[in-house]
Amino acid sequence: MSGTAQFGDFLQTRRSQLRPEDVGVPTYGERRRVQGLRREELAQLAGVSVSYYTRLEQGHSLSASPEVLDALATALQLDDAERQHLHTLAKPAKQARRARRPAPERVPEATVQLLHALVAVPAIVLGRRSEVLAWNRLGHALFAGHLDFTAVDRVAERPNMAQLVFLDAHTRELYADWHSKAKAVVGNLRLMAGQHPDDAALHELVGQLSAKSTDFASMWADHRVKACATAVYEMRHPLVGPLVVTQQTLSNGPGPSVVVATAPPGSPSDAALSLLAHLIRA
Template identity: 60%
Template sequence: MDRRRQLGEFLQTRRAQLRPEDIGLRVFGDQRRVPGLRREELALLAGVSASYYSRLEQGLSSNASPQVLGAIAQALRLNDAERRHLHALADGAKTQPTGRRPAPEKAGPAVRQLLDTLADVPALVLGRHSDVLAWNRAGHALFAGHVDTGGPNRPGQRPNMARLVFLDGHTRELYEDWQAKARAVVGTLRLASGRFPNDPALAALVGELSVHSAEFAGLWADHRVKAGDTALYQMRHSLVGAMTVTQQALRTEQDQHVVIATTEAGSPSRAAMTLLVHTAATSPDRSEPAIEESRAVPLPE
């Protein structure tokens, strides 16, 4: 993934989403040929020359200072997550790729101890491109009870949450507002692409999902990044029914994320979650995947 190109595309999509009236600019007639602000208008807002901003957006410049980036971010009205993403892309555009592959990921002993401690709380560990590195029994039961429990222990065959969200019918049915979950997944992958632009596995995942899911391709082209690490989802589990679940992602020192699912004390959702966790604790581990083909999203030929 070329960071200069990513930087330019990110700036362009954000500029296109700002309307002249958002910044108090008066527009006369319907003569605008581009969506959103023109480059020269954005440059004026940021206090930089139009030619310099154009080169930055076209991937022809890689020397933007933190001050200039801050001014552009303010002009584009970026949130904190988008600002960090902008700086990561700009910093990466200044350096040459090393050609070294990132080290294989694994969940360390301390993180596994945390999952064991959270035995009655669904939890899993996600790597930099959403591979499941580990999960406890409750986490497996909530997020992917229809796939092999031992999958995270086999590098190269690990479940991948992005694939499940976009290509697996069970996971799609799990979220009542599937679009909200899909946007969050793509936003997380966008952040990862800015931090790890030379990760071949991440590039391959994005390519695969872009080919097999038009919905993913559309969301990826929007260049949205995830704005927060906590989200509330209405989930409908095949075993226990509807639940309102808070999902929190805690980042580790290894740039992994521990995702924890909680419910409100005393609520019907807590009762349903307790039943699910109890069922998972008393059921034998599944050693083979058992995805029902009739409910999986078909892939194009």
């Protein structure tokens, strides 16, 4: 999907998700034929003309200023991540770019050293398409112990966390609140798709997941975006049982991100991670 199409689709979808009562628009008890706000109602809230907003939503106008984008974001009640996403989508709309297949992502040497240093902490390195570029022993055992540890060393066989979450029975069972984890995965992919509109491999991944998973297709159509920074998940690990971990994404610029899982020192979950580390050394 082009940047222009993503921009208009995002506006239309988020407009449909806002109810008049959410933003103080009176309806006077009338029967409404559209879901959410009408175009004219959102245009009024944003302080732009209806014709101009319609052109933006339909992809016929490529000149939205930062001030107009901020006004639209405020009217749509977007959070900071969603507001930035709106600005990002507006940028490629100004100049269409041909989709291309970039070279496989590489793990910087500094990240490799960090991964080796985190011996007692589950850690994996993810690329922008959710591919697992590297992991340490404990990260592999926690997130995907049923897979070949050396798969990450072969580009064509690298596991993909988005595919695992939606298409792999083991991973789906691993998360007690699978829906929450799935929404976070989709929200992050939305951000990546907006930032890299010319990444053909990323678009292929989205198409594949949409075709194979109705859950993914539904969540993707919702246009929610979410930066995967910190989240708490209850996990049901087949070797050590239930545990609660905080997953944190450590990112330094546009390159791969390191995802670590921790638990409060001395907690039952911390003991479960220690047991898992013992089991994989045995």
